[in-house]
Amino acid sequence: MESFKNVILTVIGGVGYDALSTEEARVCEVQTSYGTVSVSVLCAGENSDIAFISRHQGKHHVPPHKINFLALIDAARQISTPVLSVNSVGLMRNVLLVENFEMNEKLKQKTVASPESFLDFPFFIPNDFIDLTKNRIDTFHNEETIHTDMTDPYCMDIRSLLSGVLKDKSVSYSEGTYLCTEGPRFETKAEIRMYAHFADVVGMTGVPEVSLAKEAGLCYASLCTITNPAAGLSQNMVTADEVKVGVEKNQKTVFEIIFALAAVLKNRKNNGGRKICQCQNATVHGKL
Numbered sequence: 394m395e396s397f398k399n400v401i402l403t404v405i406g407g408v409g410y411d412a413l414s415t416e417e418a419r420v421c422e423v424q425t426s427y428g429t430v431s432v433s434v435l436c437a438g439e440n441s442d443i444a445f446i447s448r449h450q451g452k453h454h455v456p457p458h459k460i461n462f463l464a465l466i467d468a469a470r471q472i473s474t475p476v477l478s479v480n481s482v483g484l485m486r487n488v489l490l491v492e493n494f495e496m497n498e499k500l501k502q503k504t505v506a507s508p509e510s511f512l513d514f515p516f517f518i519p520n521d522f523i524d525l526t527k528n529r530i531d532t533f534h535n536e537e538t539i540h541t542d543m544t545d546p547y548c549m550d551i552r553s554l555l556s557g558v559l560k561d562k563s564v565s566y567s568e569g570t571y572l573c574t575e576g577p578r579f580e581t582k583a584e585i586r587m588y589a590h591f592a593d594v595v596g597m598t599g600v601p602e603v604s605l606a607k608e609a610g611l612c613y614a615s616l617c618t619i620t621n622p623a624a625g626l627s628q629n630m631v632t633a634d635e636v637k638v639g640v641e642k643n644q645k646t647v648f649e650i651i652f653a654l655a656a657v658l659k660n661r662k663n664n665g666g667r668k669i670c671q672c673q674n675a676t677v678h679g680k681l
């Protein structure tokens with residue numbers, strides 16, 4: 394598509410990321426079989442644009458359980474670049490820091506003492522997910538039987554480039570499992586006690602975005618901002634305001650990471666570098 398010919402990276406942004414649709418952006422309407430999606434295209438350098446899709450589609454703010462994920466991912470498929478999803482999450486357990494540039498070498502792999510202290514290390518890259526949503530359309534394949542491989546739901550290649558960017562910027566981060574609830578309510582204490590046995594962070598919007606991206610053969614990874622300890626892990630209630638504040642606190646760093654990732658992708662494209670993933674083949678052996 395002409396409007397997207399210089400796009401190097403597509404970003405799907407959640408709460409707090411409408412800011413990427415600034416005045417400098419060119420807004421395009423993408424028609425999909427599932428509805429129209431508004432996409433903002435930003436210049437990130439010479440012949441290097443970033444396409445931004447607002448997950449909640451602007452001011453009206455579509456709630457998590459009503460998001461039209463099929464349309465969003467179909468629009469991304471038409472743009473046809475790697476996708477970085479930006480999500481906010483609650484922390485359920487003390488995940489292992491993969492890289493912590495603020496501690497010395499010996500303490501690098503230490504777990505952090507309390508969920509609240511972990512908010513000082515707010516970046517999380519999911520490498521797997523658990524789907525506890527209840528009421529979402531979660532496949533493009535309703536007419537024919539196609540079973541998509543989900544062994545590595547998040548693209549290994551983009552995850553590896555993304556961690557490289559965080560390391561270059563000395564931004565500490567952790568990795569682990571994302572659990573997706575239906576929302577829009579937050580979780581109960583008992584739910585979090587149960588979920589924390591199986592996953593590290595909880596959100597309402599990561600699934601089926603990731604699995605549809607895999608069905609579409611897209612290279613898709615997510616960068617999560619941990620905004621709050623999950624329900625019952627602190628003395629406080631969980632509030633949408635707290636999530637917004639947490640996102641805003643880390644927004645500048647996330648923007649820097651997005652632009653740096655676009656630059657890395659651009660460099661690799663110019664130098665003929667190769668991907669290391671199988672995302673395009675996820676459905677190849679799944680057809681009955």
Ligand SMILES: CSC[C@H]1O[C@H](OP(=O)(O)O)[C@H](O)[C@@H]1O
Pocket residue numbers: 406407408448449457479480481482576596597598599632633636637
């Ligand atoms: C605003 S409170 C919870 C809300 O925030 C996260 O959304 P997003 O992925 O758009 O950052 C979470 O999943 C919930 O939808």
